[in-house]
Amino acid sequence: MPDECVNGRPKNVPRTATPLSTRNALHLTGILPPAVENLNQQKKRALAQLRAKSSSLEKYMFLAWLRNTNVRLFYRLVIDEFEELAPIIYTPTVGNACLEYSHIYPFLVPSGVPDGLYLSIDDLPNLTQIIKNYRPNPFSESLTPQIAVITDGSRILGLGDLGVNGMAIPIGKLHLYVAGAGIDPRRTLPIIIDLGTDNEKNLNDEFYLGIRKKRVSDDEFYPFIDAVLKALTSVYPDLLIQFEDFSSKHAFDLLTKYRDNLFCFNDDIQGTGAVILSGFINAVRLVEKDVHPTKHRILFFGAGSASVGVAKQLLEFFKIEHGMSEEEAKKLVWLVDTKGLVTCDRGDELASHKVYFARSDNEGHQYKSLMDVIEYIKPTVLIGLSSAGGAFDKTVLKRMTELNKNPIIFPLSDPEVDAECTFEDAIRNTNNRVIFASGTGFPPLVDQATGKILYPGQGNNMYIYPGLGLGAILAHPDKITERQIYASASALAESLTKEEFDQNFLYPAIQRIRRVSAEIAAAVIVTSVDEGLARNPEINSMVKKDLQELLSRSGEKWQALVKYVEERMWDPNNEEAFPTESLIEKSKFLN
Numbered sequence: 001m002p003d004e005c006v007n008g009r010p011k012n013v014p015r016t017a018t019p020l021s022t023r024n025a026l027h028l029t030g031i032l033p034p035a036v037e038n039l040n041q042q043k044k045r046a047l048a049q050l051r052a053k054s055s056s057l058e059k060y061m062f063l064a065w066l067r068n069t070n071v072r073l074f075y076r077l078v079i080d081e082f083e084e085l086a087p088i089i090y091t092p093t094v095g096n097a098c099l100e101y102s103h104i105y106p107f108l109v110p111s112g113v114p115d116g117l118y119l120s121i122d123d124l125p126n127l128t129q130i131i132k133n134y135r136p137n138p139f140s141e142s143l144t145p146q147i148a149v150i151t152d153g154s155r156i157l158g159l160g161d162l163g164v165n166g167m168a169i170p171i172g173k174l175h176l177y178v179a180g181a182g183i184d185p186r187r188t189l190p191i192i193i194d195l196g197t198d199n200e201k202n203l204n205d206e207f208y209l210g211i212r213k214k215r216v217s218d219d220e221f222y223p224f225i226d227a228v229l230k231a232l233t234s235v236y237p238d239l240l241i242q243f244e245d246f247s248s249k250h251a252f253d254l255l256t257k258y259r260d261n262l263f264c265f266n267d268d269i270q271g272t273g274a275v276i277l278s279g280f281i282n283a284v285r286l287v288e289k290d291v292h293p294t295k296h297r298i299l300f301f302g303a304g305s306a307s308v309g310v311a312k313q314l315l316e317f318f319k320i321e322h323g324m325s326e327e328e329a330k331k332l333v334w335l336v337d338t339k340g341l342v343t344c345d346r347g348d349e350l351a352s353h354k355v356y357f358a359r360s361d362n363e364g365h366q367y368k369s370l371m372d373v374i375e376y377i378k379p380t381v382l383i384g385l386s387s388a389g390g391a392f393d394k395t396v397l398k399r400m401t402e403l404n405k406n407p408i409i410f411p412l413s414d415p416e417v418d419a420e421c422t423f424e425d426a427i428r429n430t431n432n433r434v435i436f437a438s439g440t441g442f443p444p445l446v447d448q449a450t451g452k453i454l455y456p457g458q459g460n461n462m463y464i465y466p467g468l469g470l471g472a473i474l475a476h477p478d479k480i481t482e483r484q485i486y487a488s489a490s491a492l493a494e495s496l497t498k499e500e501f502d503q504n505f506l507y508p509a510i511q512r513i514r515r516v517s518a519e520i521a522a523a524v525i526v527t528s529v530d531e532g533l534a535r536n537p538e539i540n541s542m543v544k545k546d547l548q549e550l551l552s553r554s555g556e557k558w559q560a561l562v563k564y565v566e567e568r569m570w571d572p573n574n575e576e577a578f579p580t581e582s583l584i585e586k587s588k589f590l591n
């Protein structure tokens with residue numbers, strides 16, 4: 001511990017929580033107002049300041065300032081007020097923060113303590129050293145990063161290529177790892193890889209903070225990613241790597257290349273897939289008396305990485321729960337892209353990831369518009385991952401309601417402007433018969449007829465990845481498998497409380513995220529032990545002896561495992577001090 005620190009707290013950075021005895025001992029008396037506060041009082045004040053801000057971006061900036069100067073207070077606030085603050089530090093406001101990132105960056109890191117690691121194409125020769133430069137916790141070498149979220153900024157949410165401005169995404173994702181699954185914030189590593197950008201607006205913006213070059217070609221892209229992953233795992237051999245917001249083709253290629261030989265997963269393909277699968281499992285259950293589960297007709301509007309990832313996850317449900325073969329299950333799925341229904345005989349060269357679901361039973365007909373496709377397929381389920389805001393218009397919604405007693409409609413694109421329809425549109429145009437989940441968060445509505453409050457489901461991968469990551473970190477399997485992903489989805493579906501179940505919720509209340517993450521983590525742990533992949537000896541011996549009971553996810557042993565996971569979550573109140581604070585004094589003199 002460096003000299004300027006006492007109990008991890010810097011001598012020179014007085015806080016209103018510093019006890020009088022410490023103030024006396026450290027000669028701080030007189031340079032602070034007399035009151036001594038606790039974390040709860042500080043939280044109350046911060047919340048009042050936050051709520052007084054009028055725009056969500058101002059709130060984002062205030063929270064970034066708080067995190068950068070007082071980490072414990074920031075997380076106390078986010079954990080306690082998760083429902084209110086997740087939409088600010090994460091989707092949808094984080095999308096605005098990305099658009100503005102280069103304009104607001106200096107105000108997000110007032111202490112000068114970095115918020116993440118920037119690796120650019122020019123760093124290739126020195127990657128290992130540069131990775132070592134980023135030390136989220138300079139005072140304890142043993143607290144090495146456990147989880148990295150890594151993006152190249154090429155497909156940020158539905159906003160496209162934002163270059164280095166995409167950094168707000170790994171940062172936001174990792175905030176949710178801490179708040180939602182209790183990962184120690186000092187053990188998180190947000191990474192942006194800057195390989196240039198094709199975004200002209202950024203390239204012409206005088207404040208843009210990334211390298212001003214067009215994106216590199218695939219000949220440079222793949223070797224660079226390989227070098228980064230090699231360097232990262234040489235510095236941190238146990239690191240879990242979450243790929244995030246890579247452009248579609250790269251996302252699939254990287255997952256295919258690394259899923260069997262690296263401790264990693266892709267949040268947009270596997271995380272989104274699992275969260276939608278989970279909502280789908282509960283939606284199928286809700287309409288079961290009218291539609292037999294194996295008789296669903298599922299139409300995906302949008303055929304990018306997320307759509308194909310989600311569609312493949314849904315197949316697992318039909319295979320595992322309903323004994324269908326892959327070929328049979330695949331026939332329940334249709335994809336629509338900008339050119340219409342994806343078929344084998346459309347006459348264009350299909351991107352490789354679309355080929356798997358391309359239909360060959362269209363008898364030579366091509367269906368161009370969404371309505372044409374709806375008339376042809378008569379879907380029971382309509383899933384949007386198109387970034388085409390408003391595409392599920394009145395005509396589409398009304399037709400889905402004519403075709404189904406309870407149409408299952410999931411407009412999953414985010415941010416909000418990209419959502420295929422709003423919750424209000426869906427309720428209004430289906431006479432409140434819709435089974436709904438969106439990617440972005442919509443506010444609840446009041447049912448005019450009954451006065452009841454209607455809550456939209458939010459099928460965002462934030463329900464899955466924190467718990468999946470926590471389970472993987474604890475059990476440390478050699479790799480993340482499809483079975484573990486499926487287990488996380490089905491544990492999420494089962495995590496509803498009786499009240500949530502009775503209210504036809506598709507997802508649990510988000511305020512319960514820590515409990516939900518613990519259940520997902522436990523399911524991942526049990527699966528990885530069952531697969532023989534878990535490396536953590538303590539977990540292996542604990543789980544193996546009760547494996548059969550634990551696989552059923554009920555009973556005392558299961559509850560005990562969930563509790564074991566919960567007890568390993570980081571809590572801001574248990575932490576004496578947060579060492580990054582000590583850099584504040586030094587950094588005040590830098591520009």
Ligand SMILES: O=C([O-])CC(=O)C(=O)O
Pocket residue numbers: 091156157158245267268414460461
């Ligand atoms: O971040 C989110 O809200 C969901 C997500 O991964 C994406 O849209 O890429």
Ligand SMILES: [Mg+2]
Pocket residue numbers: 157244245267268
């Ligand atoms: Mg994403």
